[in-house]
Amino acid sequence: MNSTINRITLVLYLVINTLFVEKYASRITSLHWLIAIVYIFVTCAIIWMVYRYIAYCKHPYKWLIAILVCLVVFAVGIQYAIDPLSLNVDRWSALHNFLSGFLNGQYPYGQQTHLGGYGSPFPVWQLLHLPFYALGNVGLSIIVVSVLFFLTYNHFYSAKSTLAASILLWISPAYWYEVAVRSDLITNIMLSAIIVEWLINNRVKLQDNIAWIGLILGLTLSTRLIAVIPICVIYGYEFLQINWKKKCLLVLLVIAVFSATMLPFVFWEGSTLLFFKYNPFVLQTRQGSWLVLLIFACLAIGITIWMREKMTYRWAITGFLLTGLVAMAFIEKMWKETLWTELFSSTFDITYLTVALPFYIMHIASALVAESSIRVSNS
Numbered sequence: 001m002n003s004t005i006n007r008i009t010l011v012l013y014l015v016i017n018t019l020f021v022e023k024y025a026s027r028i029t030s031l032h033w034l035i036a037i038v039y040i041f042v043t044c045a046i047i048w049m050v051y052r053y054i055a056y057c058k059h060p061y062k063w064l065i066a067i068l069v070c071l072v073v074f075a076v077g078i079q080y081a082i083d084p085l086s087l088n089v090d091r092w093s094a095l096h097n098f099l100s101g102f103l104n105g106q107y108p109y110g111q112q113t114h115l116g117g118y119g120s121p122f123p124v125w126q127l128l129h130l131p132f133y134a135l136g137n138v139g140l141s142i143i144v145v146s147v148l149f150f151l152t153y154n155h156f157y158s159a160k161s162t163l164a165a166s167i168l169l170w171i172s173p174a175y176w177y178e179v180a181v182r183s184d185l186i187t188n189i190m191l192s193a194i195i196v197e198w199l200i201n202n203r204v205k206l207q208d209n210i211a212w213i214g215l216i217l218g219l220t221l222s223t224r225l226i227a228v229i230p231i232c233v234i235y236g237y238e239f240l241q242i243n244w245k246k247k248c249l250l251v252l253l254v255i256a257v258f259s260a261t262m263l264p265f266v267f268w269e270g271s272t273l274l275f276f277k278y279n280p281f282v283l284q285t286r287q288g289s290w291l292v293l294l295i296f297a298c299l300a301i302g303i304t305i306w307m308r309e310k311m312t313y314r315w316a317i318t319g320f321l322l323t324g325l326v327a328m329a330f331i332e333k334m335w336k337e338t339l340w341t342e343l344f345s346s347t348f349d350i351t352y353l354t355v356a357l358p359f360y361i362m363h364i365a366s367a368l369v370a371e372s373s374i375r376v377s378n379s
Contacts (some may be wrong), residue, residue: 003362006316009090009296013209013360013364014043016353017043017172018036021035021039023350039173042171045266046171047168049219050167051371053372054160054163055369055373057160060158064154064162067163068150069215071143071146071147071166071169072143074258078176079143079179079182082180087182087185088111088115091185091319092138092182094119094128095121095133095184097111097119099129099133100112102126107268107269108265108267109280110269117278118279119283120280121184121223121280122222122224123222123265124219124220125222128223129141132362135362141187142182142183142184146169146190149194150166152198153197156201157366159342164364164369168364169361169363175357178351185352185354186354186357186358189227189322190358191227191355192228192229192231192357193359193362194229195216195231199234199376201211205238206238207241207242211253213231214249215256217250217255218254218258218260219257219258221258221261224284225284229322229325232273233317233321236301236304238303296321296325299321303321315360315362315366318356319356319359326355326356329352
């Protein structure tokens with residue numbers, strides 16, 4: 001891959017997935033380092049083959065459909081082959097038990113997970129899982145949103161790029177880990193990426209759509225705080241350019257929409273939501289601090305200004321910001337508690353690194369197809 005940004009994106013994609021391979025392989029064999037090395041070589045070989053042959057693919061859409069069907073079948077099979085109560089990850093039961101309590105008249109944010117924890121997602125994200133709860137498996141959301149993610153990508157870009165992206169997802173152990181444990185974190189970010197692509201490709205300008213974008217931001221904020229970052233990346237520079245009246249109106253709209261989703265739960269049992277040790281605000285910010293957020297905000301503003309004419313790199317830049325936020329939170333915790341060798345312990349949740357994966361996949365896939373086409377045309 002030619003440009004520096006392309007290479008960095010590819011390296012980060014490999015690093016995130018290799019961390020998962022290393023962490024979980026180390027629990028079953030002393031040769032975990034060898035498995036990690038083999039994974040890197042095999043993945044690089046597959047990526048090279050995509051670069052080498054994707055331009056010659058005559059029926060990319062048929063191959064894409066085949067891969068997506070296999071992905072759905074394999075993902076469903078994995079989920080139903082594993083007893084969710086045996087999992088040491090409770091994101092699925094945070095959703096399930098929230099909705100169970102909600103439908104039975106019990107305060108949702110007071111419902112414990114099967115591991116004794118509490119749910120961190122905000123109300124919109126919880127309620128979006130009602131159809132999957134009705135089906136008996138909230139973990140199905142990752143499968144449905146994955147398909148929507150690729151259908152959206154295919155709608156706006158070439159079938160070859162979407163095919164390349166689907167292959168990159170298939171060879172991502174980090175993604176399959178999320179599927180196996182019925183996690184919803186990467187699902188949330190994929191939905192955010194879908195929203196971003198619809199906004200960009202339908203040329204929705206902030207200047208002319210304050211109310212519409214304020215509504216979208218408010219509702220997205222009511223899933224997870226981190227989910228608004230991709231939307232803020234594409235509108236950051238434009239936000240700096242609009243007048244103060246529109247700036248204030250947008251901020252007030254976002255706060256109003258977000259508050260409207262939270263108020264029913266405040267009125268229901270406000271002491272539990274606002275003053276509870278494990279309320280969703282606390283749980284979503286426990287990995288970092290205000291210092292991390294301040295540094296991240298300064299970096300985000302600087303990058304937003306820098307990339308105002310470099311929107312072709314928006315996927316990679318979004319991924320860099322998300323990875324940077326998680327990395328800064330981890331480094332700060334390691335520094336404060338002298339835990340430099342504990343990355344794979346329960347103290348650090350490396351699944352947070354998966355939030356950047358959809359954006360790295362989109363960027364790498366686009367770059368591979370573009371460079372492959374150039375190589376063929378020049379040959």
